[in-house]
Amino acid sequence: MLLTSQPLASADEVRDSQWPLSVYDAEKVWRTSKGAGVTVAIVDTGVDSSQPDLTGQVLPGRDFTGSGNPQKDSVGHGTSMASLIAGRGSGPNGESGVIGLAPKAKILPIKVDISRDGGDTASWAAGVRYAADQGASVINLSLDDSSSYPGSKAARAIEYAQSRDVVVVAAAGNDAGTVNYPAALPGVVAVAAVDKNLTPWSKSNTGGVIVAAPGVDVAQVDPTTSSGYAVADGTSGSTAYVSAIVALLRSKYPDLTAGQIINRLIKSASFLNNTGRTVPDKELGYGIARPGTALTMDIPKGPKQGPLAQPAGSTSTNSGAASGDERNSSQAIKGKGSSSGGILLVVGIAAAVIAVGILFALLRKRRNGGGSGSEGGMPHTGAVLPSEPSASYRQPSGATYGGYHAPPGQPSPDAHDPQAQWPPQQGQ
Template sequence: MALTGALLLTSAPVASADQVRDAQWPLTVYNAEKVWKISQGAGVTVAVVDSGVDSSQPDLTGQVLPGKDFTGAGDPHKDTDGHGTAMASIIGGHGHGVNDSAGVMGLAPKAKILPVKVSYKNTATWAAGIRYAVDQGASVINLSFGDSGGYPGSKGAEAIAYAQEHDVVLVSATGNDSGTVTYPAALPGVVAVSGVDKDLSFWSDSNTGKVTVAAPGVELAQVDPNTKSGYSVANGTSGASAYVSAIAALLRSKYPDLTAGQIINRLVKSASFLNNKGKTAPDKELGYGIARPGSALTMNIPKGSKEGPLAKASPSTSTESGAASAGNDNPSQAKEKKDSSSGGILLIAGIAAAVVVIGGIVFAVIRSRRNRGNGGPGDGGGIPPHGTGYPPQPPTGYQPYPNTPPNPGYPTPPGQSPPHPNPYAQQPPHQGQ
């Protein structure tokens, strides 16, 4: 079992831990030092449903809970693939050395990591893993895998519905083959995450369609137990998903009284199309915009309904994904009132009735076959067999980490923000977050 290829397409080793910290560009873009004065994710458990988490890595010591292995190997802290450890470091790494100044610093460095070792191709294992994570008290679950068979009516869909019923935020990668959003990200109520690069532009390999938000997904520094240095750089919506899971942990720590739906409401309504002119929400590439932890933590956003803004449906009767619903929390509420006479109708243009299970299953089968035929997951471009680890070659034009981090920052909003209640029609009040 391995969880690397489909959602972590390229990687290269990094020479030293201090170079890793220097090159963690998402921390610069997110102004993490300022964010951490508000929240560091303390008191929150994030389940990493993945290939396991190597708890012996110096940037993760003390962060990793006992967890459970659903693959039969017996040890959730053994990660021969390295993918789960990488995701855990992006979420909850704390660095090491003098003042923890070296190695990977996660965006939620005080959140605890619950390792749930699964086989992504075996739906029963990750479905059982999700239920286990819920029962262990995880309030955020990161699912950095796709094309997993978690279509409506499957055990995976039922497990995700179980988590939602128990007030858990579920975050999933959209996929990396420039196709459409894969399952489980395509399931109702799941936060589906695409990737952006250092310029905050859409990463062209990200899958598109029913995207919720975007996050950094290119040249991400991460812990890698399979390299000599212990680190690597990689591209993928896996890492983007991990960053959004970290933001959810920051929010759950800061706002413990909010439901999972209300946390997602803050996440969605604080997102922005920074550096992406001409986008309107929901956008097929960036969803409701680039997720921003500082703004999500500080903006004046009403709690909204307990269910939150994402459409939800029975896992056995719908194929709709994490697009905003037509309820009061919908960022495009005014338009939806014209398009629908019922607040329960999903925000999916052109759909006049609910889609039945058979349609979802046929879509999943067609999608799977298409991927096998074009180098997507399941054939070459998919997740590699157990033991192959990261692809050995770096991306074309790859350069080693620089000694100083890039600093794309956020531009100053042009002119005065219009007096409009829709947060997507405004530039954010706090830049650099």
């Protein structure tokens, strides 16, 4: 579980500790979207639906541990994530407790075993498939599991969810190493954490990060404490915030595909006060996710598959037919073959003409007595068929990062943005 926490003394203290809402200017964000109509699946330790901050927010869900009830959470981790995403506060008019960034989204609890690398990979992989089948458009994976490498059962489950137009968001990890699986899988939004100063958290994993979000000293519901609340550090929390932002976007832009939502998330991210960085940054990826900007920035839809790398072997909905590029390429190959055949025909005719000419000259020379003067000789023409210029392919400069390119002008080795657009470096 990618989170460490300390209990908070009271519910009143919680509201004052929700600094991410202030940073994101949540009140302004909610004028545009609160996540209504969106289901976020939390594949975790369950979600305690009896918590006052989550009243009416938790759907029935499903348990994959054998304990029976996905709306019970003896560990508290899944409930904490749910509160950051869709908490509605408690007390009179919701004036106390935790409010999530997408307070009108619904939570689908998927109860699994996610203890660090000792959990049941099969259970959460099955949970991912279940979430996709139940209509969740966002799946939050605040977990790590080295068994979810490419080609594994878990990776295939994520690919299945992605094929169902689901945005999968996962935690980068908390051990200051490289981004863990499943966050490192193709097409998954890998999330790092930043602190109150919006600087990278020292324990957040790096290299392969897509975006970052608040994850340090974050107040959240925790049913295992006496007050019911805690303040915690971890990429678990930052992942929940990005899942909430995706929920806001999916509510505001229901016509966009999962890939296009990710495109909007990435294009609106910014380094903010982290000056001197270039995309893709090892610690922040494409920047800190910004809900207000993501909701309102003028961003072209982009391709349906989005900017991130796709899983190997993934196919489009038209996989049974060749794409336009494939058809054109095939035709080009056929055309090249026909051209080569034409050249061979011309060469053959020319050779035949030359051979006939030589034979005619020899016969004439013999008939004329074998004279060696120019009058009886065959002049050397020196003519050859011109060779076609050799076709060459120049690899574009720089490799892509997660299937996405840095924008023009950035002093990054992978500097090329096919859409020629990049977010401003300030604002939320």
